[in-house]
Amino acid sequence: MLRWAIIFAVVAVIAALLGFGGVAGLSAGLAKVFLLVAAVILIAGFFFGRGKRIP
Template sequence: MLGWAIAFLIIALVAALFGFGGIASASAGIAQILFFVFIVLFVVAMVARAVRGRSP
C-alpha cells in the first residue's frame, strides 16, 4: 500500500514538472488517500497486536 502511494507521488511530481496540472493534482490526491489508508491500517494492526498479546 505504501509502495502505491509512493508511486503515485512520483507520478504527480513528474507530471507537475512537465506542466500537466490535472494529472499531477489527481495523482497527488490518490497518493494522499493511499497514504492515510496505510496509516490507519498500520495503527489498527498495532492495536490488534497489543490487545492480542504475544503468542508462544
C-alpha cells in the same frame, strides 16, 4: 498501500514538472488517500496485533 502512495507521489511530481497540472493534482490526491489508508491500517495493526502469543 504505502507502495502505491509512493508511486502516485512520484507520478505527481513528474507530471507537475512536465506541466500536466490535472494529472499531477489527481495523482497527488490519490497518493494522499493511499497514505491515509496505509496509516490507518498500520495503527489498527499496532493496537489489535495478533493477540496472545503462546510460546
